[in-house]
Structure formats: structure tokens, C-alpha cells
Amino acid sequence: MTLNAVLSRIDDDLDPALERLKALLRIPSISTDPAYKEACATAADWLVADLASLGVDAEARATPGHPMVVGHVGEGSPHLLFYGHYDVQPVDPLSLWHRDPFDPEVQDTPQGKVLRGRGSSDDKGQLMTFVEACRTWKAVNGSWPCRVTFLFEGEEESGSPSLVPFLKEFKDELSKPDLALICDTGLFDRDTPAITTMLRGLLGEELTVTGADKDLHSGMYGGAAMNPVRVLARIIASLHDETGRITVPGFYDGVPEITDEMRAQWEGLGFDAEGFLGGVDLSVPAGETGRSVLEMIWSRPTCEVNGITGGYTGDGFKTVLPSKASAKISFRLVGTQDPLEIRNNFRRMVQDALPPDCSVEFKDHGAGPASVMATDDPAFEKARQALSDEWEKDAAFIGSGGSIPIAGYFKQILGLDSMLIGFGLDDDLIHSPNEKYDVRSFHKGIRSWARVLDAVTR
């Protein structure tokens, strides 16, 4: 009867739970932009205060970047570590938002109520599903279901530079839990819950090509002086061959083919590739020839340009011959691809492609390997059942195109397996203007965690 009482109380307390989330969303904790450093600290402090109000022994610990929130509470087995991140993506282009990204609002849409605002889905809304489940559990039962350690990061959207040193520094404390829960993934679709068992890794690189030592007049020098935009364009154009394969030497070392069993399960999901692409006005899969869309986004590595800039980019025209051009490039990694090896090979390839008079500088934006989860742990089956009960549909084990390197670090540094459960949807517009989180995702997310806590502590 305890679980039912908790679920019922979750239903009753949805409005105050939404208000708390809105308070957290109002804090503009953009981790990539130094201008928002203080906001990140404010978000960390907000979480410490909220956890403390639940009796958690919580604190914000300084790092060279943004603080980590660590908290401990409860007793009993299993000892769970819950991870989420309180930092959010930048909001540009701001002009495409229909309202202030940091003034969240519940809105009616044809698909139901949504909470609109930066971070509502990635990851503040998701993170709070677990906190709210715990809050209600404690309110109903007067105690915690088991021992829980909280770890909230503030640099997930900027490549987690402080994470590995932090996990190493506090290894004794953070390696004690039995299992990590990570809430930063999605449902398979609107009605199908999922546990993500394959995560792509991520390597972030920024390169700046320099030609002349200053911007030149394209009339005076054009034709005789090297143009770094042309050099950068040639490098980018050379990163893929005609079949969509990536040309960085050794890139496909450690890229496995998925098993026949996994392929069968994925085919059984009835994924609507046409609808997935059509939803963003595309129709032709743009990846490697001969691969399905699910493979392209779950089990195949990628190389994408995330941003490029050089020369005059304002209104009108300026006949400048730029001195510099730069691009941000990310690689999604799978299997046992080695991010550092790939970084080295990529940089060498770029160096080798430079014409005379050009130089290149690289900036490291993080490197995390792919993760494959330990689905033979009994907790996976218990959680799958709990999710299936809540959503009245069989939960799926799925892959994910996104990268949550934390799971790899938990395994490597803490020896800890991770279970990834989340309630985001493909149309949440995370990383885009007008990000939203379905109120249903939030509500059933909280209920799902209550069921999972109940299941794994039985």
C-alpha cells in the first residue's frame, strides 16, 4: 500500500512540484558562457537548499569551473547514486524564442500541457523528477527507501572539464554506492518508456586556421594571399568521403556492428524514420550509405560541424580577406573508439592538410568514450518492470545518439555501473530555442522513479 500512497500524493502535489521546478529554471545557469558563472553557483546553492530541506546532508563543492552538489541521506540497500546536471545550453539565437528562456511557463499545446523554458527538459526538469519522487516518498513514509547519494554537476553542457578530477578526488566517498541512476535521457516515444543501454561518446574540438597576421583588403591582396576560410572549408569537406564515412585515419577502430539480437529488437520498435526526419523538414538520411536511421543515430559514429565563423558576418558586405577562420567540430563515438587517439589523428590530419603560410590552433572541448551498460544486473529487469507498470507498455532497452560521458567515468573511476532512465521526448527542442518538457513527462517521471525506488529496494 505504501507505493500507492506515494503515487497518489505525487498526483496531488503536482502543482507545487511544478512551481519548484520553475524556480530552478529561472536561474540562467549557462555553463559555457563565463558571463553566467554566478548563475551557475546560484543554481547549485538552490539545489543544496532544496536537498537540505529533505534532510539530505548536502553541500556545493567548488571546482576550477562550476560547483558540484554532493549530498548523502538515508540507510539501507541498495546504495544508489543519483546524477543529474543543473547547467543548461546557451539560448542563442535569442530572437527565435517566443518568450524569455528563463521565464518558464506552463502552456497548452495540441499534445497537452508543456513547461516551456531553457533547461526544462535538459536537465533540470529530469533531475527534479527524482528529487520530487524522494520528497514525496519521505513525506508519506517518514523515511528514505534506501541510502541515496546525490551528485549534481554544473558543467555537463561544456564538456565536464572538472568531473574526472572531482571523481578522482572524492573516489573513496563516491565509489561506495552499488548503482548509479542517471536521468538525462528520453522515452523511446510518447508512450514507450526506455532504459538507455548504449550511449555515444563525444569528442569536442575547436580549430582556428590563421593565414595573414591581420585582416586584409580583398582587392589589394585577393588572389595573392591565402584565405583561411577556403583552407578551413577544404578541411571540413575532406572529413567525409562520398559514402558518408569519416576519413580521419583509424577512426573506425573499435566500432562494432550491433548484434543480430539487438538489430531484431530495434526493428521491432517500429521506429518511424520518415516521421523523425520529416519532423524537422528533412527526408533523406544523411549518414553512411546502407545504414538505417536508428543505426546512424544510436550505433554509428559521426563527425559534425557545430559552428563555423570567419571574416565579416554582420549585415551587408565587407570585402575583407580574413586573417582567421575557426570551426567547432564534434565526434560522436561508439563501442571502444578511443577519443584521445582520434583527437591525435584528427589534429595530425588537419596539420598535414595545411598549405604553406597557414597555421592552426586547437582547443580541447572534452573527450568521453561511449558506454555500453551492464544490462545483466537484476536492477535493470526490476526497473524495466516498474516502468512498464507506470506507462502500461513494455519498456525498451535502447541506444542513444547523445553523449553522457558520466556513465563511462562512473565505470572507469568509481567502478560503478549506471542505469539511464529519462522522460525526454524528441520534440523537446533541447539545445534549441523554445525548449519544453511535457508536464506528462514530469508527472509520470516522478511516478516512475517512485516505482523504480520501490522495485529496487524490495
Place this chain on the structure above:
Amino acid sequence: MTLNAVLSRIDDDLDPALERLKALLRIPSISTDPAYKEACATAADWLVADLASLGVDAEARATPGHPMVVGHVGEGSPHLLFYGHYDVQPVDPLSLWHRDPFDPEVQDTPQGKVLRGRGSSDDKGQLMTFVEACRTWKAVNGSWPCRVTFLFEGEEESGSPSLVPFLKEFKDELSKPDLALICDTGLFDRDTPAITTMLRGLLGEELTVTGADKDLHSGMYGGAAMNPVRVLARIIASLHDETGRITVPGFYDGVPEITDEMRAQWEGLGFDAEGFLGGVDLSVPAGETGRSVLEMIWSRPTCEVNGITGGYTGDGFKTVLPSKASAKISFRLVGTQDPLEIRNNFRRMVQDALPPDCSVEFKDHGAGPASVMATDDPAFEKARQALSDEWEKDAAFIGSGGSIPIAGYFKQILGLDSMLIGFGLDDDLIHSPNEKYDVRSFHKGIRSWARVLDAVTR
């Protein structure tokens, strides 16, 4: 004796002449940026007032863009039309300026005194050399040397969109002069005056490639969705072949080889190609294989990327898969290359290179053909002698890599030949941060015009 009195008065009045130029330079008349529209009007009004103070019947005439300043004064033959432009280039990146671009200052440098500020060389400083020569002439003689029409444009740096309609509208009035004088070019080197007899044309294009209808998460869609930055990079990379030739179909139609005579004259100039490139930290000519640097910048056409942007370009990293990427591309044209034909062929080439799901939009940033001057007009020989007298070194007939389409329009629309005389230097940093004009260029420029006026009116 009249000329000597004028030259002597020019020497005495250099300081007030510099103060007048500084006043004009303080007006931030950036024509490409709509935010500076009012400043452009202010600059036009300043010129009208200055001309009026010399007895010129001057006015600022409205256009769909920025105003044209037109003035008439004097009597006698030949009737000269003097052209300059009062608009200036944008100033970004502002962080690279050592002082406010619109707070001009005379500074001491190892090469002598310079006037530092946006527009000091291009073209306010040059334009004022002629105005100051006229001012002194009139002060000394009490009258003008001949009939003079002034035409100051405010859109030269943004492709002169209003110029052709304006010349057509006022054709009766503006086609009366016998010869146009244009002051927007340079010395051959610090000590060698020059009359520019070949000018490259300019075609400005902006293209924006669109893939998905919104920015996407590169984890969620990366691998399956078309990335427009990659598409744009491929297009840019394809615009030149390995020998540096431009691949737009029909591009070299109308590109002449220079005559043996011209080649011999250019070789005799002792151009220091190594120093020209070395001055901006380059060493290898980047144009067509087998061409000299002077050919590359004076007599060969080019295709340059002047700016590129797409996706996230702020601090840090954002794993976005951009919806759009755009580039500003300019073509310098020579001989009888047809800008409109090249525009059509370029656009068709881009369209043909687009993969499925991508669309492209083009923006027209002006199109002007190359110009070759009528050097058999006796005024050219008179002016060459006047310049040689002032600089105590033979003046040269040279080419110019820059584009001053006005000369072509004067010929086509007004039937007017142009003579291009200017005093800029290669190290003036026009279009770049920290633009300057040598005080010597300004001073001897004023003296040069006094000598040219004296010579052509004899």
C-alpha cells in the same frame, strides 16, 4: 608664380586642413550597417557645408540608401567631375583597434606621422586632398581653375546600390564634364606616384544554405540529418581547382592576357613581391600557378570568401547541428568579364551541388565590371608630369586589385572617361583595424592636386 603661391599656402595651412579632416573622420558613416544611417546623412551634410563655404552650389540629394552630395562651381575648361566617397568600412573586430576608430589622432611612427582612424585613407582623407587643393587655390587666386562638379557617394563600401539609378536620373547634369577625377587609389609605393589605369570589377554574393527547419541536437540527429555547414564547406572547397583556377563555368570568358608592353612596364617597377606578402606574415603567392603576384592582384580575377558563419560561434562549445550556414563571397573581375553572367553561372553551380533536403537563398551585394582607362587622353600625360614634378620621381601607369566600379559607370552611363589618382599606401590598413593615412600622403596629395589642376587647365 600662381602655382608656387598655392603650394606654399598648402604647406602653411596643413594643420587646419588636418583638423577639418579629423572633424569628418569623427562621423561614423558606416554604410553597410543600418545602425549608422543617420551618421551617413551627417557626413553628407558636413561635406555640403564645407563645399558651400568655398562657394560651391552644393546639396545632399536623397537616394533609397544614403545621400549623394552634388556640387557645381567655377568656369572654364576643362570641366572636371571629382568623385570620392564619404562612407567607411565597418570597424569590427573592435577589440583589435588600439583606440576608438572614430576618434582620429595624428601619431608618430618610425615611417613618419600618420593620421589614425577609420576612413582616414579610404576614402575621407583622399577625398579631402582634392577639396583642400581647391580651397587653397581659391584663397590664393580668388577664383577656381576651371569648372568643377563634385560628386560624393555614401554607399561605395556597400556595393553602390543607388549609384546607377542616380547617374541615370541626373544624366543630363552629370554628363556635361569633360573628364572625371577619382581619388580612391594608391601610390605605387611610398615614393612613386601612380595613375591607375586598370581596375578590377566586383561581384558580391551572399548564400545561405538551409537543411533542417531548426537547429538540432547533434546527439539526437547527428549522423542522420544533413549538416548545412558541411554542404557549404564542400561548395566553397569546390570553387577553386588545384592550380588555383576558379571553377565557375565560363568564368574566364573575357579575361585577357596583359600585353607584352604592359608586362615589361610592370616588371620595370621593381615590385617587391616578397616584401608585399612578408608584410602580412605570408611568403607563398596563393593564386593561380605560374602567375606573378602583380598579375594575381592587378590583372587576374579572383573568388574570395569574405565571411562565413553557421551554428554556435560563441565561447565554449554547443553540440548543435545547425539549421543554416551562410557565406559572403566576392569575385574580382578583369577585362570584359560579365558580372551578371558570372552571377547566374555561380548560382546555378551552387544549386546543382546541393544534396537532397538542402535549399539555398542568395543575396545580391552588387556587381560592377572591370575598367580599363583611356590613357591616350592628353590629360593623362599632363597629370603624369604634374605628379612626377611633385614626387620628384616618374609617375607610373599601374593596375589595381581593388574595385572602383564608378569608373565603369561613368563611362557607360555618362560617356565620361576617368583618371584615377590617389595617395594611399599598402600598409594603410584600409578595411582593417587601425586604419591610417600618412600625413605625407595627405600633404603631398593636396600639393599633387594643385599641380594637376594647374597642368590640365593650361
